[in-house]
Every structure is written in C-alpha cells, then in structure tokens.
Amino acid sequence: MRNIAGILILILAVSCSPGKKRQDKTSDQSVADKQTTIVFDTDVYDFGTLKAGEMVVCTFTFTNTGTADYRIENIETECGCIEVQFPQEAVKPGQKGNVEVEFDSSGMVGREYKTIEIHGNSKELKHLAIFAQVENDLLKIKY
Known part of the structure; x- marks a missing residue:
C-alpha cells in the first residue's frame, strides 16, 4: 500500500x-x-603614444536603431586600468548614448590592447577596443 x-x-x-x-x-x-539593436559610430579607439602613468579618456557614441528602449545592464573590462561611465537611463529608439572610457597607463609598456564588453538588451553582444603605445622609462622590452 x-x-x-x-x-x-x-x-x-x-x-x-x-x-x-x-x-x-x-x-x-x-x-x-524587448530586445533592440544599437550601432556604434566606431568600436575601436587608438590613443596613440602615451607616457606610462598618463590617464586618457575617449567617448564611444552609439545610436539605438531598434524599436525598443536600450538599457545597458553592465560593462565588463579585462583589467582595472579601465574605468567606464555609461547612461543609467534607457536610450529611446533613434536617440544617441555615450560610453566614456578612461584608460590608466600606469605600470604598462609597449603596445596595449584592451577590450570592453557591453551587456544590454541588444540582440548582439557589443565589444569595444582601445589601443595605446605606452612608453615607460622604468621598464624596457627587448624585441
């Protein structure tokens, strides 16, 4: 039973x-x-030649080309040398938004390539990249 x-x-x-x-x-x-599409004016920025320790800023501009509001949920960077500011409010269809990237070249030397991954409600994951040639008198690289 x-x-x-x-x-x-x-x-x-x-x-x-x-x-x-x-x-x-x-x-x-x-x-x-509720997913939408966004298009960045450019997704790569080259800071050129920097002295180690310089802090520089660039702005990536995007347009919401979809039909729903676009909201950035979070942004991932590959190191602590990058600080990112982005809109906390939703970007309406047809409007523009900015992602501001600050790069700190302290302790670096040579060609630096860093990526930024943007997580939001877009149909595709978005990636941005920055480059810099960092000169450092304290560190030397032999090729």
Whole structure:
C-alpha cells in the first residue's frame, strides 16, 4: 500500500513540471520582444603614444536603431586600468548614448590592447577596443 501511495505522489509531482517550463518560455519570449539593436559610430579607439602613468579618456557614441528602449545592464573590462561611465537611463529608439572610457597607463609598456564588453538588451553582444603605445622609462622590452 505504501509503495502505491509513493508512486502516485511521484507521478503527481512529475506531471506538474511541464506547466512551469511553459511559463519560463513565455517570459523568455517577452524578454526577446524587448530586445533592440544599437550601432556604434566606431568600436575601436587608438590613443596613440602615451607616457606610462598618463590617464586618457575617449567617448564611444552609439545610436539605438531598434524599436525598443536600450538599457545597458553592465560593462565588463579585462583589467582595472579601465574605468567606464555609461547612461543609467534607457536610450529611446533613434536617440544617441555615450560610453566614456578612461584608460590608466600606469605600470604598462609597449603596445596595449584592451577590450570592453557591453551587456544590454541588444540582440548582439557589443565589444569595444582601445589601443595605446605606452612608453615607460622604468621598464624596457627587448624585441
């Protein structure tokens, strides 16, 4: 008798799962409906030649070319030498927004290449890149 009751409870528990999965698909669909597209004027910036220790800033401008508001959720950088400022409010379709990047060249030498990954509700993940040739009198690289 206990075995039959255990089996019935197990069947009941398993049979309730599909409703939850359908609900998740619906919420995934609503997120997809709110995705938009953005286009950056340029996605690469070259600071040229810098002296080690210089802090420089560049601005990347983008346009929301989609039909939904664009919101940046977070931005990932590959090192602590980069600070990023971005709009906290949504950028409406047809409007422009800016991502300001500050690069600190302290302790660096040679050709530096850094990437910035932008996570938002755009259909594609966006990447930006900065370059600099850093001269450092304290560190020398032999080629």
